[in-house]
Amino acid sequence: MLPNVKLFNATAVEDLITRQGEGNTLRVAGVVTNWTLVSMHHDDQSCMDPNTINAPLVISTTGHDGPFGAFSVKRLVSMKQLDKLGGMRGLDMQTAEDAIVKNTREIVPGLIVGGMELSEVDGANRMGPTFGAMALSGVKAAEEAMAVVDSRKKENQY
Template sequence: MQRLDETEISKAILNSYHEILLARIVSDVVIVGAGPAGLVAGTYLARQGAKVTLLEKRLAPGGGIWGGGMGMNVAVVQQEAIPVLDEMHIRYTPKSEGLYVVDAIELAAGLCFSAVQAGVAVLNLVAVEDLCVHQGQVTGVVVNRTMISGALPVDPIVLSAKAVVDATGHEAVLVAALRKRCLLPSLTDGKPPVEGPLDADSGERFVVEHVQELFPGLWITGMSVSATLGGPRMGPIFGGMLLSGQRTAQQIAPTLKA
């Protein structure tokens, strides 16, 4: 085995990461939240040639997939989402009519692998503190290290993009940032909508059908859709997240060519 030099190891990490970060100061699309919807949206966009940067505040991407239902690492996917699994080369087993089970570890790892292989730059341990808005248009995200954000008085930096996607799930962090700045009007009775109680069938349809550009330059996908527009949650079934991410990519892709 070759003799190792700790200094060269450090240089390799620093030089490589800074090359990645510098290349992603400006992207076609910045997706915030590396759960299933964000990963799928990023993969499809990158496969079409878009420069996609995916930010995740936690150490591991994958969102809530890893725990399956109640800590049992099995994920359920409905028939309509099977083509997405096929395209990502993720295995599944039929369980009952129209329902399939997937090893949650394979699903999370497979989505992460597909995104990186497609060319998505995944930056974990990066938290979004705010949005950059110019002339009524979201033009980027204000980011900091997760360990620094909110803990130390250290200024963030900006990553710019033509389109920004809120894939942060129940928190809908980017939508909340716009509301905090009074840039996004309330949608019901002067108050923001509240995410509804669990209804698997309605919840799955809602997160797919209501993918949209909520504010110029800002799109919502996955559970951020329900959290923002008052749709129901759906529990431990993941097909809607996959299809929501796919639809997000389908809607954003044409805007990048305009």
């Protein structure tokens, strides 16, 4: 593994760290994390303080199903940074694969969204069990990240 890559096993993102950006806009500046089991049981066990990870840029590709699916974009709606989600459409691999890869992008300053989470934003079709486009969406997200990371470092004073 590369020295600058960190993997966090059994960890869930509970919230987004936000700061005021240029022009009084909100930008994503990191994530709030906790152990997954703690996140899933906040209502029936004692609270455990979360951890924060400041980052000049966050890439979110959490998918669409499950308790944490499309978390980042759902949170943006609740923070009124997105009006609403487009809602994922039915499975159409041929249409979806091109759309997801092509439209992987920074949707608000500091947050790049790709993969099936993007289908929830754009109202794109579901891809199904074909992982080629999911991987290519990750490559596109990395390319997008390289294009914006220097400006985010300056804003976050890293």
